Amino acid sequence: MRFLSSRRRHPAAKVMLLVAALFVMGALYSVVAPASQSSADTGTSQQIAEGRALFAVGCASCHGLNGEGNGTVGGSVLGPSLIGVGAASVDFQVGTGRMPMARPGAQAPQKPNQYSEEEIAALAAYVASLGPGPEIPKPEEYDPASVSEEDIARGGELFRTNCSACHNFAGAGGALPNGKYAPALYGVSNKHLYEAMLTGPQQMPVFSDGVLTPDDKRAVIGYLNELHEQPNQGGLTLGGIGPVSEGLWAFIIGLGSLVGFAIWIAAKGAKAR
Amino acid sequence: MAKPAATATDAPSLEAQAPARELGPVFKAAAGPAKWADDRLGLAALGRKNLRKVFPDHWSFLLGEIALYSFIICLLTGVFLTIWFKPSMAEIEYEGSYQLLKGLHMSEAYSSSLALSFDIRGGLLMRQMHHWAAMLFIAAMLAHSLRVFFTGAFRKPRELNWLLGVGLLAIGLIEGFAGYSLPDDLLSGTGLRFVDGLIRSIPIIGTWAEFFVFNGEFPGDLIIARLYMVHILLVPAIILGLIAAHLALVFYHKHTQYPGPGRTEENVVGYPLYPVYMAKAGGFFFIVFGVVTLMGGLMQINPVWTFGPYNPAEVTAGSQPDWYMGFVEGAIRIMPNWESHIGGTTWSWNVAIPGLGLMGLMFGLMAAYPFIERWVTGDTGEHHILDRPRNNPTRTAFGVAAMTCYGMFWIGGGNDIVATQFRVSLNAVTYFLRVAVFVAPVLAFIITKRICIGLQRADAERLLHGAETGIIVRGPSGSYGERHVPISADEAFTLTQHVEPLPLTDGSEEEYAGVPAKEARSERLRRKATRFYFQDNLRKPSRAELEAAAHHQALEAGHGGHGDGHGDGQAPRHGHEDNGHDGHGNGNGHHAIGSSESESSTH
Numbered sequence: 001m002r003f004l005s006s007r008r009r010h011p012a013a014k015v016m017l018l019v020a021a022l023f024v025m026g027a028l029y030s031v032v033a034p035a036s037q038s039s040a041d042t043g044t045s046q047q048i049a050e051g052r053a054l055f056a057v058g059c060a061s062c063h064g065l066n067g068e069g070n071g072t073v074g075g076s077v078l079g080p081s082l083i084g085v086g087a088a089s090v091d092f093q094v095g096t097g098r099m100p101m102a103r104p105g106a107q108a109p110q111k112p113n114q115y116s117e118e119e120i121a122a123l124a125a126y127v128a129s130l131g132p133g134p135e136i137p138k139p140e141e142y143d144p145a146s147v148s149e150e151d152i153a154r155g156g157e158l159f160r161t162n163c164s165a166c167h168n169f170a171g172a173g174g175a176l177p178n179g180k181y182a183p184a185l186y187g188v189s190n191k192h193l194y195e196a197m198l199t200g201p202q203q204m205p206v207f208s209d210g211v212l213t214p215d216d217k218r219a220v221i222g223y224l225n226e227l228h229e230q231p232n233q234g235g236l237t238l239g240g241i242g243p244v245s246e247g248l249w250a251f252i253i254g255l256g257s258l259v260g261f262a263i264w265i266a267a268k269g270a271k272a273r
Numbered sequence: 274m275a276k277p278a279a280t281a282t283d284a285p286s287l288e289a290q291a292p293a294r295e296l297g298p299v300f301k302a303a304a305g306p307a308k309w310a311d312d313r314l315g316l317a318a319l320g321r322k323n324l325r326k327v328f329p330d331h332w333s334f335l336l337g338e339i340a341l342y343s344f345i346i347c348l349l350t351g352v353f354l355t356i357w358f359k360p361s362m363a364e365i366e367y368e369g370s371y372q373l374l375k376g377l378h379m380s381e382a383y384s385s386s387l388a389l390s391f392d393i394r395g396g397l398l399m400r401q402m403h404h405w406a407a408m409l410f411i412a413a414m415l416a417h418s419l420r421v422f423f424t425g426a427f428r429k430p431r432e433l434n435w436l437l438g439v440g441l442l443a444i445g446l447i448e449g450f451a452g453y454s455l456p457d458d459l460l461s462g463t464g465l466r467f468v469d470g471l472i473r474s475i476p477i478i479g480t481w482a483e484f485f486v487f488n489g490e491f492p493g494d495l496i497i498a499r500l501y502m503v504h505i506l507l508v509p510a511i512i513l514g515l516i517a518a519h520l521a522l523v524f525y526h527k528h529t530q531y532p533g534p535g536r537t538e539e540n541v542v543g544y545p546l547y548p549v550y551m552a553k554a555g556g557f558f559f560i561v562f563g564v565v566t567l568m569g570g571l572m573q574i575n576p577v578w579t580f581g582p583y584n585p586a587e588v589t590a591g592s593q594p595d596w597y598m599g600f601v602e603g604a605i606r607i608m609p610n611w612e613s614h615i616g617g618t619t620w621s622w623n624v625a626i627p628g629l630g631l632m633g634l635m636f637g638l639m640a641a642y643p644f645i646e647r648w649v650t651g652d653t654g655e656h657h658i659l660d661r662p663r664n665n666p667t668r669t670a671f672g673v674a675a676m677t678c679y680g681m682f683w684i685g686g687g688n689d690i691v692a693t694q695f696r697v698s699l700n701a702v703t704y705f706l707r708v709a710v711f712v713a714p715v716l717a718f719i720i721t722k723r724i725c726i727g728l729q730r731a732d733a734e735r736l737l738h739g740a741e742t743g744i745i746v747r748g749p750s751g752s753y754g755e756r757h758v759p760i761s762a763d764e765a766f767t768l769t770q771h772v773e774p775l776p777l778t779d780g781s782e783e784e785y786a787g788v789p790a791k792e793a794r795s796e797r798l799r800r801k802a803t804r805f806y807f808q809d810n811l812r813k814p815s816r817a818e819l820e821a822a823a824h825h826q827a828l829e830a831g832h833g834g835h836g837d838g839h840g841d842g843q844a845p846r847h848g849h850e851d852n853g854h855d856g857h858g859n860g861n862g863h864h865a866i867g868s869s870e871s872e873s874s875t876h
C-alpha cells in the first residue's frame with residue numbers, strides 16, 4: 001500500500017488508472033454481455049458467405065436477394081422481409097421443412113427438411129447478419145430433463161392457458177380462419193418447440209421471455225413430452241380429438257354392432273316353415 | 274332383388290302346448306310361496322294373459338330395446354359412480370396419482386372424477402361404460418324414433434306414445450348434458466359456458482335466468498351440486514316414469530307389424546312374450562351389456578385428465594359437446610353474428626335463434642307431425658300395419674330432408690375438425706354449411722321422393738312381369754333377354770296390401786256453398802296438401818292389369834319350360850309397355866335387344 005500511496009501523484013498514474021479501468025470494463029463486458037450473434041458457430045464471415053450463397057439459390061426468389069422481402073402478389077405475401085427475424089426463426093422454418101416454401105398458399109406446411117445441419121446454420125448466420133433477432137437456443141435452454149414434477153404440472157396449466165386455444169388440449173392441432181391451422185405438436189423436437197414459442201411463426205403469437213420465461217417454456221416442453229409419452233389410459237384414443245370422434249364411433253361401433261346383433265336375433269327362432 | 278322373395282317370416286300360429294309334466298323338486302319347493310303370493314296378488318291370472326302377448330319379430334323393433342337397455346346400464350354404472358363422485362366446487366389441491374396434474378388447484382368434483390379414473394378399482398371402466406351407454410341411449414332413441422317415423426307407426430292410436438317418445442328424447446339430451454357437466458373438466462365447463470350463453474340469450478329475462486340457474490354470475494359455486502341433483506334424481510325419475518308409460522302403451526296398443534300374408538289390422542303375428550320373446554329380449558340385454566362393456570374397456574371416452582380442470586380463462590381447440598348436442602353447437606357456429614340493442618336491452622339473435630329456436634323447432638316439428646299428417650289425410654282409422662316407407666314417398670322424403678338438415682348442423686358442430694381432418698378452410702366449411710342447411714334438405718327431399726317412386730315402380734314391375742331369374746336366354750333371332758318368373762302370392766299380397774291415399778281436387782264452388790269462409794279456406798288448403806303429398810305416387814296396378822299380367826306370365830312360363838331342343842327358349846324381358854301387351858297369341862312379340870325393328874316370330 002505504501003508503494004501505491006507514495007506513487008499516486010506520479011505523472012503516469014492517471015494514465016495507468018485509465019488503462020486499468022478500461023481493462024476491467026472490458027473483462028467485465030466479456031463476462032456480462034449477451035453472448036454474441038455467433039453463439040452456434042454462426043457469425044464467422046465465411047459461414048455468412050456460405051449462407052448468402054445458399055440463400056440466393058433457395059430463398060431469394062421469394063425473400064429477395066438481400067432478404068428484404070418481395071412485396072405482395074394478388075394480396076398474398078410472396079415472401080416477407082427477413083431482416084430482424086433472427087437465427088432462431090430460420091432454424092425453425094428450415095429445420096421443420098417449412099422453408100423453402102414449395103408454393104404460395106395459406107400457410108407453409110411442414111415437410112421433410114432439405115438442408116443439412118451446416119447449411120441451416122449458414123442460412124441462419126446469414127439472416128442473423130441482416131439484423132439482430134432471437135438466436136438459436138442452446139440445448140440447456142430447451143432440454144426439460146431438469147424440470148421438476150410440480151413444474152411439469154405447472155407447464156400443463158401454462159399450455160392450457162396459452163396454447164390449447166389453437167393447438168387443442170392434447171396438442172392435436174386445430175383449425176384457424178381462412179384455411180390456416182395450428183399443427184399437431186406430436187413429435188416436434190424440443191428445440192423447435194422452444195423456437196416456435198420464441199419466434200411465433202405465422203398466426204402464432206410470439207411468446208417472448210417477458211411473457212413466458214425460459215423456465216416456463218421448459219415447463220411447457222416438459223409437459224408436452226410427458227403428455228405424449230403417457231400410456232393411453234382407458235383404451236384406444238380414437239384419434240384423440242375429443243367428442244366428435246367419440247360420437248362417430250358410438251354410432252359406428254356401438255349402434256352399428258348392436259343393429260347387427262338385432263338383425264341376427266330377429267332372424268333366429270322357431271320358424272313356422 | 275332377384276328371385277321371388279320370401280316375404281313375411283311368420284311365426285307359428287299354433288298354441289305352444291306344454292305337455293303336462295311332473296314338477297321337479299325345485300318347482301315343488303317354489304310352489305308354496307308362489308301360491309301364497311298368487312292368492313294375495315292374483316299375479317297368475319295377470320301373467321297368463323300378458324305372458325302370452327304376442328310380439329312380432331323384426332330387427333328394427335329392437336332399436337327401442339337398445340335404448341332401454343343402455344338406460345339400465347346407465348342406471349347401474351351411475352350408482353357405482355355416485356359412491357365416489359363428490360358434487361362440490363370447493364377448491365382443493367390435487368394429490369391423486371395422475372402425475373401431470375399433481376399440485377394443481379381444482380374443484381372437488383374434478384378431483385373425484387380423476388380419482389374414479391385412476392385410483393378406484395374399476396372406476397375408469399365404470400366411467401367409460403356410463404358414458405358410452407349414455408351416448409348409445411340417445412343414439413338408439415333417435416334411431417328408434419326414425420323407424421317409427423318412416424313406418425308411420427305414430428298414426429292413430431299411437432300419437433300419444435309418439436309424444437312420450439319425443440319427450441324422452443328431449444329429456445335424454447338434458448340428462449346427458451347434465452352428466453357431461455359434472456366432472457368439471459375444461460370441456461364440461463366450456464359446455465356449461467355454452468349453455469350459460471343460451472340462457473342469457475333468452476330475451477329480456479336472460480340475465481335474470483342466468484343468475485337464477487347459476488346462483489349468481491357464471492360459473493358460481495353451486496351449479497355442479499344442482500346439476501348433480503338433476504342428473505341422478507330428477508331427470509332419471511322422469512325418464513323412468515316416461516319409459517314406464519311408454520312401454521305400458523306399447524303393451525296396451527299391441528305392437529305394430531310389417532305387412533305380410535296373414536297379417537291384418539286385427540291380429541298380431543309373432544312370438545308370445547313368454548318364453549320366446551323374453552328369451553330373445555333377455556339375451557339381447559346381455560348382448561347390449563357386453564358391447565357396452567367392451568367399448569368401456571377398449572375405447573377411451575372423455576379422458577378428463579387430458580382436458581385439465583375447468584378454468585373460465587381457458588378454451589381449447591376441439592371443444593365440442595357430446596354428439597347429441599352437436600347440432601345446436603353447429604347451428605351456433607355457422608350463424609352470422611347478429612345482435613341488436615333495443616332500449617337498453619340486448620337481443621342476441623346469433624345465439625337465441627340457432628340455440629333456443631332450433632331445439633324448439635326440432636322438437637316442435639316432431640311433436641306436431643302426426644297431427645299434421647292426420648289433418649292432411651283426414652284419416653281417422655286405426656293403423657296397426659306399418660307402412661313400407663316407399664309407399665308414402667312424401668313422408669319419407671320429409672324424414673330424409675329433416676335428417677339431412679340435422680346432419681348439416683351436425684357437421685357445423687365439428688367444423689374445425691372437418692377443416693383440419695380434410696384440410697379445407699374453416700371459412701369455406703362454414704360458408705358452405707350456411708347455404709347447405711337450406712339447400713341440402715330440399716335436394717334430399719326431391720331425391721328421396723324420386724327414389725321412393727322408383728321403388729314403387731319396381732314393385733309394380735315385379736307384380737306385372739314377375740321376378741328376374743338371372744337366367745339370360747338367347748332367342749332364335751340372336752336376341753338376348755332375361756327370363757322372369759311370377760312372384761309368389763304371398764309377396765304379391767305384401768306388395769299390394771297398402772291403402773292408397775288419393776290427392777283431392779279443389780272442388781267446385783257449389784261444394785263450398787254454405788260452408789263458412791274460414792273452413793272452406795282450410796279445406797282448400799288441406800286438399801292442396803293432399804295433392805302435394807300424394808299426386809306423384811305411383812298407383813298400384815289395377816285388378817285387370819294384374820289378371821292380364823298373370824295370364825301373360827302363365828303363357829310365358831309355358832314357353833320357358835319348353836326346352837324343345839331348338840335352343841330357342843323364349844327370352845321374356847322387360848319392355849312390354851312398348852308393344853302394348855299384344856302379340857301374345859304367338860307367344861312372343863318381344864323386341865330383340867338393340868333393334869326394335871328386327872322382330873321375329875319363332876313359331
Ligand code: HEM
Nearest residue numbers: 347348351352354355358386404407449452453456505575
Ligand atoms: C340415461 C341416463 C343417463 C345419462 C344419459 C347419463 C349421462 C352421463 C354422462 C355423459 C356423464 C359424464 C361421464 C363422464 O365422466 O365421462 C355422466 C356422469 C355421471 N353420471 Fe350419469 N347418466 C345417466 C344416468 C345416471 C344415473 C341414473 C346416475 C346415478 C344414479 C348417474 C350418475 C352419474 C355420476 C355420479 C356422474 C359423474 C361421474 C364422473 O364424471 O366421474 N347417471 N352421466
